[in-house]
Amino acid sequence: xxxxxxxxxxxxxxxxxxxxxxxxxxxxxxxxxxxxxxxxxxxxxxxxxxxxxxxxxxxxxxxxxxxxxxxxxxxxxxxxxxxxxxxxxxxxxxxxxxxxxxxxxxxxxxxxxxxxxxxxxxxxxxxxxxxxxxxxxx
Numbered sequence: 402x403x404x405x406x407x408x409x410x411x412x413x414x415x416x417x418x419x420x421x422x423x424x425x426x427x428x429x430x431x432x433x434x435x436x437x438x439x440x441x442x443x444x445x446x447x448x449x450x451x452x453x454x455x456x457x458x459x460x461x462x463x464x465x466x467x468x469x470x471x472x473x474x475x476x477x478x479x480x481x482x483x484x485x486x487x488x489x490x491x492x493x494x495x496x497x498x499x500x501x502x503x504x505x506x507x508x509x510x511x512x513x514x515x516x517x518x519x520x521x522x523x524x525x526x527x528x529x530x531x532x533x534x535x536x537x538x539x
Contacts, residue, residue, distance in 0.1 A: 405489055406482035408519060409503045409512035415441060422454050422472060423465035436500040438510055439473045445502060445510060447473040479504050482511055486519055 415438045416425050429437060429451055440446040449469050457463075457472035479502040480489055492501060493516060503512040 403486050405480055405484050405503050405514050409514040411512045413510060413513050416469060418446060418470035420469050421465060422458050422467045422469060425449055425469050426454055436513060438502045439469055445477045447475045447477055449473040480514060489514055489519060
């Protein structure tokens with residue numbers, strides 16, 4: 402069984418809660434990120450996704466200067482880099498999310514794992530398909 406450290410993207414950048422959503426969106430676009438942790442590398446206070454910006458800001462008429470903290474998801478769920486695909490699927494299914502931050506044994510942010518990573522990079526595509534089914538439930 403694969404550990405997440407073998408599947409995750411290590412290309413991760415943390416953004417501050419007082420950054421504007423326009424700056425966050427620009428960083429997401431430049432890095433090809435769909436989700437960014439909010440806080441510092443030592444302490445995450447939330448995450449912001451491209452969907453958060455679209456649904457919690459743009460759809461409600463909030464401007465580009467809106468602070469990330471106003472649209473982010475608080476209460477960070479994360480995984481350990483030694484966790485398995487099955488553990489990732491369980492957390493993603495329970496939280497109904499497609500991406501999660503990954504930390505090392507010292508709880509330092511080291512990557513992001515996405516549902517696509519589980520399906521593409523892992524030979525175990527059945528758990529990823531099951532997670533997608535659970536995540537997509539209303």
